[in-house]
Amino acid sequence: MKKLINDPMNVVPEALEGMAKAHPDLIKVHFNPNFVYRADAPRPGKVAVISGGGSGHEPMHVGFVGYGMLDAACPGAVFTSPTPDQMYEAAKMVHGGAGILMIVKNYAGDVMNFDMAADLLRGEGFQVESVLIADDVAVESSLYSQGRRGTGTTVLAEKILGAAAERGYDLQRLAALGRRVAENGRSMGMALTSCTVPHVGKPTFELGEDEMEIGIGIHGEPGRYREPLKKADEIVERLMEPILKDLPFKAGDRVICMVNSMGGTPLSELYIVYRKVAEICEKSGIQIVRNLVGAYITSLEMAGTSITLLRADDEMLELWDHPVKTPALRWGM
Amino acid sequence: MPVMRDDVVAWLERCAAVLEENRDYLTQLDAAIGDADHGANMDRGFKAFMAKLPSVADKDIGTILKTLGMTLVATVGGAGGPLYGTFFLQLGVKTANKLMLTPEDWAEALEAGINGVIARGQARPGDKTMVDALLPALEAFKEAIRNGDSFGKALQRMAEAAEQGMKATIPMVARKGRASYLGERSAGHQDPGATSSYLILKAAADTWANAT
Numbered sequence: 001m002k003k004l005i006n007d008p009m010n011v012v013p014e015a016l017e018g019m020a021k022a023h024p025d026l027i028k029v030h031f032n033p034n035f036v037y038r039a040d041a042p043r044p045g046k047v048a049v050i051s052g053g054g055s056g057h058e059p060m061h062v063g064f065v066g067y068g069m070l071d072a073a074c075p076g077a078v079f080t081s082p083t084p085d086q087m088y089e090a091a092k093m094v095h096g097g098a099g100i101l102m103i104v105k106n107y108a109g110d111v112m113n114f115d116m117a118a119d120l121l122r123g124e125g126f127q128v129e130s131v132l133i134a135d136d137v138a139v140e141s142s143l144y145s146q147g148r149r150g151t152g153t154t155v156l157a158e159k160i161l162g163a164a165a166e167r168g169y170d171l172q173r174l175a176a177l178g179r180r181v182a183e184n185g186r187s188m189g190m191a192l193t194s195c196t197v198p199h200v201g202k203p204t205f206e207l208g209e210d211e212m213e214i215g216i217g218i219h220g221e222p223g224r225y226r227e228p229l230k231k232a233d234e235i236v237e238r239l240m241e242p243i244l245k246d247l248p249f250k251a252g253d254r255v256i257c258m259v260n261s262m263g264g265t266p267l268s269e270l271y272i273v274y275r276k277v278a279e280i281c282e283k284s285g286i287q288i289v290r291n292l293v294g295a296y297i298t299s300l301e302m303a304g305t306s307i308t309l310l311r312a313d314d315e316m317l318e319l320w321d322h323p324v325k326t327p328a329l330r331w332g333m
Numbered sequence: 334m335p336v337m338r339d340d341v342v343a344w345l346e347r348c349a350a351v352l353e354e355n356r357d358y359l360t361q362l363d364a365a366i367g368d369a370d371h372g373a374n375m376d377r378g379f380k381a382f383m384a385k386l387p388s389v390a391d392k393d394i395g396t397i398l399k400t401l402g403m404t405l406v407a408t409v410g411g412a413g414g415p416l417y418g419t420f421f422l423q424l425g426v427k428t429a430n431k432l433m434l435t436p437e438d439w440a441e442a443l444e445a446g447i448n449g450v451i452a453r454g455q456a457r458p459g460d461k462t463m464v465d466a467l468l469p470a471l472e473a474f475k476e477a478i479r480n481g482d483s484f485g486k487a488l489q490r491m492a493e494a495a496e497q498g499m500k501a502t503i504p505m506v507a508r509k510g511r512a513s514y515l516g517e518r519s520a521g522h523q524d525p526g527a528t529s530s531y532l533i534l535k536a537a538a539d540t541w542a543n544a545t
Contacts, residue, residue, distance in 0.1 A: 033407070076410065080370075083414055085407040108510040112415035112453055116406060146513050221511075 001201045008198040012055045012075060019062060023327045026066045033083070035090035036062040037072040042096045047165045047174050048072070050091055051103040051158055053110055054079040056197070057218060060155055060297045063328030069162035070103075070326070078197050078300070079219045081109035087117035091126065099127035099171035101178065103157055105150025106134035129171050131178030133157055135185045135308070137246045138215030138224050149217050152258050152308030153185030155296045156320075159329065163322035181316065186246050188239045189306030190223065191216040193264060195299050214238050216262075218299050218306075232269070236276035239307050244284065249309060251285025256310045256320060261295040264303035270294065273305050290320055296328070335484065336434040336544050341394050342386065345401060347536040349379040355532060362525040366512040371413055371525040378409040378417070393432055399425030412510055413526065416450050416463065423449035436474075436484045436544075443471050454509060461505035461512065461519065463526035470495035470534050484544035492531070492538035499523065499531040 005011055013031065020029040020036075027036050035052070042048070051061045052074030061073035072090035076082035091100045100121060104114045111132070118128040133150035161178050169177065191213045194203035204220035207213060212235070215223025230238075249255065259274045261267070270293050281288050289312065297306070312320070323332030352359075352375045359372030382404040389400045398421050406418030427442035428434065434442070447467045456462040473494030477487035502524035512519045 080410050083407050083410055084418075085403075108454075109411040109415075112412055113410075115453065116415045116418065146510060 001196050001198070003196070003198060005198060008201065011198045012077060015055070015058070016062070016075065019327065026325065026327055027062075030089070030093065033074075033086040033089050035072050035074045035086050035093070036065045037090060037094050038065055038067070038070075040067075041071055041094040043071070043094075044096045045098055045168075046071075046096045047098045047169065047171050048091060048095045048100045049103065049158070049162050049165050049174075050074070050087060050094070050100060051154070052076070052082045052087060052090075052114075053105055053107075054081060054219070056195075056300045057297050059295070059328030061158070064155070064158050064162075064326050066324070066326030067333070068166050068322055068324035068326070069158055069329065071165075078199065081107065081113045084113050084117035084120060087114060088120050091117070091121055091128075095126065099129065101161065101165065101171060101174050102128065102130040103154065103161065103178065104130050104132050105154055106132050106147055107149060108146050110150075127171055129175035129178075131157065131161070131175060131182055133182050133185070135182070135187045136217065137186050137188050137242045138217070149221070151189065151218055152187035152260055152297055152306050153182065153310060155258065155260075155292070156185060156256055156308065156310050157181045159324060160316050160319045163319040163324065166322065167319070177315070181310065184247065184311040185308060186243045186249075187306055187308040188214075188243050189216050189218070189260075189262065189304060190214045190235060190239060191220070191262060191299075191302055191304035192229070193301075193303040195220055195263065195302035197300070212304075216299075216302075216304060218262075218297060220299060220302065232272045233276045236273055236280070236307070239305075240277060240280050243307060243309055244280075244286075247309075247311060249284070249286050249311060252287075253311050254287045254289045254317070255281070256290045256292075256312050256316070257281070257288045258292040258296065258308040260292075260297055260306045260308065262302040262304035262306065263295060263298035264301045265305055267294065270305060273307070277307060289317060334543070334545060336439065336541050338394050338397070338432050340541055340544070341397060341434070342390050344537050344540040345379075345382070345386070345397070347540050348533050349383050351532050351536050352376050352379050352529065355529075359525050359529055362523055362528055365522045366507060366515055366519045367525060368411070368511055370411060371529065374409045374411060374413050375417070375529055378405040378414065381408040393428070393430050394434065395425045395427075395429030395431060397425070398422075398428060401425075412454070413529075416454055416526070417529075419449040419453045420446040436478045436487060439484075440471070440475050440478065443474065447471055456509045459505060460508040461502045461524045461527075462507075462509050463524070463530040465502050465505070465524065466495045466498040466527040466530040466534070469498040470530075485538075485542045488538040488541055488544065492535045495531040495534045499527040502527045
């Protein structure tokens with residue numbers, strides 16, 4: 001293992017210490033339990049928007065704390081769900097008296113830990129709602145499994161819901177909007193290389209020099225299939241086809257499109273991917289009205305990409321354009 | 334003698350010892366169909382509780398069990414933390430302010446714990462989870478008490494049923510948690526959660542063998 005670290009066991013706290021020093025105007029970091037929260041929290045009268053998940057996906061979620069996005073984010077150990085005491089303490093720190101909205105990705109551990117935190121908070125009289133993101137079309141939806149994984153749509157949901165909370169949406173309206181975003185977002189990813197969890201010390205899976213994994217999960221979980229490496233345009237076709245078919249996206253739809261790096265893929269390659277995504281959308285009559293191209297939801301140093309499309313209505317677009325100021329996403333202010 | 338507060342403490346100490354002994358075994362079971370951390374997670378959780386035990390060992394049974402539940406929730410992580418945390422928190426709710434447990438108290442507490450696990454994890458019997466060890470164990474315990482068995486004897490029946498339930502998970506196809514992504518490939522492996530549940534109930538039966 002070759003990593004720019006001091007101690008595999010201290011990766012999460014040392015990264016948080018660095019974040020706190022880099023962005024003292026935007027965020028504060030609380031340790032034991034660990035969470036990142038807005039420097040100006042609590043915001044009275046505003047619904048507190050909270051998320052979290054395993055570390056190793058940065059900038060998600062800790063990089064999205066700040067004005068117009070999250071009030072707090074709870075980072076677990078690398079690729080491991082945070083524990084309820086983190087969400088519980090974070091919520092108590094940032095709530096502004098208008099309730100708490102939790103944005104949760106659909107993994108068994110995440111769902112249960114957030115549910116428990118919600119129960120603890122409700123037990124103390126807080127109003128809590130949660131929005132579940134389950135957008136990964138690589139997992140066939142089934143009654144007989146945990147269901148789809150939560151991936152790229154989470155980033156878009158955090159932006160849109162954060163803006164809505166800033167504009168004064170109440171908790172019920174915010175939760176309803178969150179469910180609409182979750183229902184209209186679809187993602188799929190692929191890997192060129194594996195990644196190495198620091199405290200494990202060896203690659204999560206083996207992938208040959210000439211192979212790729214289509215449908216990879218953000219923790220290196222197996223995808224739909226493995227095959228010889230193809231050209232970028234063909235890879236994009238393999239990701240876009242199941243995404244478009246699933247919702248389905250139709251001619252006339254307006255979408256927010258995210259082309260995301262899994263961590264190790266450079267921006268130039270992401271633009272090669274975006275070029276083909278844009279071409280496919282154009283041919284299908286789908287209008288990309290906003291986009292994000294970059295590393296937003298990663299899997300450590302894995303090379304690869306994921307594509308997310310969100311069918312957006314006027315309300316979502318207006319909220320998308322609302323100013324945001326976080327360590328990883330900033331515009332309009 | 335019913336089960337006294339010190340017997341509950343002895344049970345939890347035994348749980349910690351048994352989970353430490355079986356740490357690698359549980360992790361191996363988990364490596365086959367999950368993410369290979371169940372043994373280490375449970376061991377870490379119970380070790381954290383053992384560090385706190387001296388500060389609550391003279392409190393009521395409910396306080397002791399609730400402290401265990403909260404400790405597991407905060408230290409185990411993954412799915413095991415909330416599930417076992419809920420189990421012991423519910424046991425603690427039902428035994429609040431008690432300094433001893435009758436067979437009826439234990440049946441009621443165990444049932445609440447299992448209902449908490451089911452509500453938290455949404456697992457049904459046959460999904461290849463800890464529920465497959467816990468539910469038959471509860472039924473066997475209640476039946477034994479109805480049939481006039483002693484507390485200790487009924488606990489023995491409970492542990493036997495948990496063991497059978499644990500073994501019955503081997504051919505099952507997982508429908509919950511990370512193992513469910515494997516689909517048919519999860520069959521042929523014993524569920525690690527059902528295994529740790531058996532170990533915890535077996536520890537109770539062994540520690541409280543002479544309860545009446």
